[in-house]
Amino acid sequence: MTFRSFRFFIPVLAVTAAGLCSVVIISLTGRDPFMIYEKLFRATLLSGYGSGQVLFKTTTLIFTGLAVALPFRAKLFNIGGEGQLQLGALAAAITGTLLPVSFPAEAAVPITAIAAMAAGGIWGGASGILKVKFGVNEVISTIMLNFIAQAATGYLLTCRFAVPSTEHTPEIGNSSMLPGLDDLFGIFSGSPVNITILLALASVLFAAFYLFRSRAGYELRAVGLQPEAADYAGIRSGRHIIAIMSIGGALAGVAALNLVSGYKHYYESGLTGGFGFSGIAVALLAGAHPLWIVPSALFFGLLEYGGLAVGAYVPKDIFMIIQALTILIVIVLNARKR
Amino acid sequence: MEPAVRLTGITKKFGSAEANRNVSLSIMQGTIHAIVGENGAGKSTLAKLIYGMYRPDGGTIEINGKAVAFASPGDAIAAGIGMVHQHFMLVPTLTVTENVILGLEKKRLFSQLALKKSGDIIQQLSRKYDFAVDPDALVSALSVGEEQRVEIIKVLYRNAGILILDEPTAVLTPQETDTLFTVLRSLCRAGKTILIITHKLDEVLAVADTVSVMRQGEVTGTLPCRKTTKEELAVMMVGRSVLLRVENPAPSPGKTMLSVENLDYRTDDGRYKLQKLNFSIRAGEIFGIAGVEGNGQSELLSLLWGLNRKSGAISGKILLEGTDITGKTPAAISALGVSLVPEDRLKHAVITAYSVTENMLFGRHRETLFHNRSGFNRKTVNDFARKLRETYDVRCRDLDNQPLAYLSGGNQQKVVVARELERPGLKLLILAQPTRGVDIGAIEMIHRSIIGARDKGAAILLISSELDELIALSTRIGCIYKGSIRRIFTETELSEGREKEHSFEQEIGLNIT
Secondary structure, eight states: OOOOOOOSHHHHHHHHHHHHHHHHHHHHTTSOHHHHHHHHHHHTTTSHHHHHHHHHHHHHHHHHHHHHHHHHTTTOOOOTHHHHHHHHHHHHHHHHHHSOTTSOHHHHHHHHHHHHHHHHHHHHHHHHHHHHHHOOOHHHHHHHHHHHHHHHHHHIIIIIISOTTSSBOOOOOGGGOOOBHHHHHSOSTTOOOBTHHHHHHHHHHHHHHHHHTBHHHHHHHHHHHOHHHHHHTTOOHHHHHHHHHHHHHHHHHHTHIIIIIIIISSOBTTSSTTHHHHHHHHHHHTTTOHHHHHHHHHHHHHHHHHHHHTTTTSOTHHHHHHHHHHHHHHHHHHHHHO | OOEEEEEEEEEEEETTEEEEEEEEEEEETTOEEEEEEOTTSSHHHHHHHHTTSSOOSEEEEEETTEEEOOSSHHHHHHTTEEEEOSSOOOOTTSBHHHHHHTTOOOOOTTSOOOHHHHHHHHHHHHHHTTOOOOTTSBGGGSOHHHHHHHHHHHHHHTTOSEEEEESTTTTOOHHHHHHHHHHHHHHHHTTOEEEEEESOHHHHHHHOSEEEEEETTEEEEEEEGGGOOHHHHHHHHHSSOOOSSOOOOOOOOOSEEEEEEEEEEEOTTSOEEEEEEEEEEETTOEEEEEOOTTSSHHHHHHHHTTOOSSSSEEEEEEEETTEEOTTOOHHHHHHTTEEEEOSOIIIIIOOTTSBHHHHHHTTTTTOGGGEETTEEOHHHHHHHHHHHHHHHTOOOSOTTTSBGGGSOHHHHHHHHHHHHHTOTTOOEEEEESTTTTOOHHHHHHHHHHHHHHHHTTOEEEEEOSOHHHHHHHOSEEEEEETTEEEEEEOHHHHHHHHHTHHHHHHHHHHHOO
């Protein structure tokens, strides 16, 4: 019932302050910061290909951001987005190769999506079960499960599924592939952005509805705010914890559609490239509010691709510094508010 | 007679809110001066200003004729002021002497403490003021009343001439309260000045020489206790006349709703918290439970509400209309028509960050009437909230947008009481400290609603540490001691007891200690 639980001021201030810091840092490297920013915007927002790249990264970040934001409402910190995404991506790639070529796309795509969501969801749900049944802190368990996912996908790729003498799986069948926005509408020429972005936006709406309009969300937020009061009100906290960790994991996993079905068409090592971890930053900047995840993911997507685009002039690492600074400032400002 | 403390035009702001506004007050040497007022009237703030915990934004404080500006409680202690806090600050694993000298050791590391000498001083003090404390006893072995005496000795040991006591009787039994008052009078005779912060008007009239009433940050009057009455003070506190004792028409109890039979509860470490507990409540009856905190009341509440399913060992039966409810979940129990107003409302009864409307639904959100597919039916919910606000006079700016945390304690409690009393098919209502931290005006309203629920046929269990509340509302009173009911006062005994309240309170007091 309340959409106003988000404070506009702090994120804007944080982004501005981090931007000013970057001006100083770029100057220190001997480059003109305004030239760099001009090139950055020219290469991203002002170019069809560039904006497509930004939106492609934004799509993944929306999913991994939601994967952190939803459990966050139950006071759970899901650090496991990366592992959940890796497993989802591998599951999507394997499903895509196993489905017969003749399989219709209307069935193949949902099956791939379900496989990816199941893989990520089980991984997230496992942390939830560990927490409820054995009292294991979810931060510890998701980090550990990340290591296991990393090792397991590495093993499965190298020893089982990789095309011989390569580091990737075979290409998925045509029916499991998702069309790019370029193919469909001729926009964002040649860029990897694909129709998964619509699913990402739908997921945002689903998450907002779940949290603020459904009875499950009403109970879930109560569990996060005052767990003891939730017990008194007869709310089964354990169920909510396991459910929301599974939903978070499933959302991280389904980002595989963007990476595998919509872009690469196979799984390779390093495909997920830290998107799972960037999701934490996206969720924190958005104050764990589903609707604000969209601008937050756009901001990080812009920095991720923009950093690459001006890589010839300044090291990409500067933009990683800005991302990290933004989050630190958000956390500091939130702490001061209390 | 000189004023020991003289406040002139004291103002204290927190943000834009004025906790104290232009307070002027003289506390005469060698007297007991009480400050009364509702919660949030600014009396604690005033005490903390005198004790150096806050600094005033305007006005002056004079101690024994000298203007002072304390930077910390340390300065106040040096000037001869001592404070006994509502929550005691003692280390249970140390002896009385060790606790008293804590912070005053003034010794180098590893050198011997002058425990013997300090112990002797403590003994002298307790003889001089005529109250018994064993300097060598461990604090963990003391009763609440004794702990409070240790706190007073701590203050006297530091040579305080002015003692501030914040709600000193909140945790005491009637007997302990009487002992405290004797101690205070003997301190007063020895020339000490005593300032008591309280909201219990009976006690003020029983012990104080002078009383100042505070309302909304201002002192509305200072009178000698001989010349005032409880009613007059109440009007000054609230600003309008209030009914101090709710009308309690004769109850007409029906069939037995709740019966607790031979209930035992043992914690995981083997201690019995409830032992052979037996009582029953009929429809249309209020069963009060009197007792000192920690005698099994909170365990009883947890069991009745299904919260202790996973720890400890339970035996015996809790029958609601003949059905055993032990082992059922809170959701299942509430669905049978049971309501609970828990003791700690902010922690257990509400989500402070949720709006008033959302809180009116909290715990009742499973009722299908409020549902609309997977969400809530906004119209039904809003109508319901508006109806409750009107019926229970909940004062808030905006039902749907104002977080509950921003309401006053009384209004927060009205939200909880409204929600629980209006449960459809209410059979059993469990109330724990329903008016704790609630202002007089709201108490009146809550008491009337409780009587109203009784007359509609609900069985009510009332657990309260305020004996006058129990006596005013209950049909029967059970005295709980060490996990069992030691004595039940019948309906006839109660109606007789209401006529001679003080001696009746004493009698109850004997059965709970």
